[in-house]
Amino acid sequence: MWARAFFDDAAKAKAADEVKAIEARTAAEVVVSVHRTSGHYRHTDYLVGFVLALVTLVAMLYLPQEFPLEFFPIDVALSFVVGATVSAALPGVRRWLTSRKLLEENVRRAARAAFVELGISRTTGRTGILVFVSTFERRVEVVPDIGVDTAALGKEWEEALAKLSAAVAASESPEPFFEAMRLLASPLERVLPRSADDVNELPDAPHAA
Known part of the structure; x- marks a missing residue:
């Protein structure tokens, strides 16, 4: 605004x-x-994407329910994209993390x-x-x-x-x-x-x- x-x-x-x-x-x-x-601050977006992808990977590895192996690369990659996109779309978050x-x-x-x-x-x-x-x-x-x-x-x-x-x-x-x-x-x-x-x-x- x-x-x-x-x-x-x-x-x-x-x-x-x-x-x-x-x-x-x-x-x-x-x-x-x-x-x-x-x-451009793209590195901040990539950092957020990386952290979310890492959290997703750890969750899939250690949660009690089992996840099909073929889902791992897809879910991790999707988490990275979501994290980077959210960071780019929220200036306040992006600024705070830079x-x-x-x-x-x-x-x-x-x-x-x-x-x-x-x-x-x-x-x-x-x-x-x-x-x-x-x-x-x-x-x-x-x-x-x-x-x-x-x-x-x-x-x-x-x-x-x-x-x-x-x-x-x-x-x-x-x-x-x-x-x-x-x-x-x-x-x-x-x-x-x-x-x-x-x-x-x-x-x-x-x-x-």
Whole structure:
């Protein structure tokens, strides 16, 4: 439900409005990119299938009733398929069974790739900022260009990033994410105030994949 909400037209329009509101106060160029997943995680599905197949084999070997020998390969193979299919169909289970480190690495890698693919480094002052959301992993990665001094943005910036992450990780609605996005404006305005001749160089509408 959370993923679907982020991809509907209302959410896309809201994201564009939030970007415009931030850029009205700062020279930073913010781009929101929402992806359904940052990795394939097939190994998790295969692991679930393997465990279920193993349980099936042990049950057939040690339960008191007898099973015809020719049923063993069929039932074990079927159990593997069922386990892998169930894992793939239940994102919450798949995510819970995948290591947190791998989830984070995949999102970080995908965010940096999106930063390049979307041309965010091409702004005049190198002040582009990618807010990358990966809905399966329930994670957000913020990638600033070299013209954004994150050290100068300070604690207020770090707190805004933490709230963004918490909103994506815990909420069933994109609204808390938008509320957290608004917190980016204040530290960016302080460090990168908008000039009178500022030109919007990157699209405000979110990128979705």
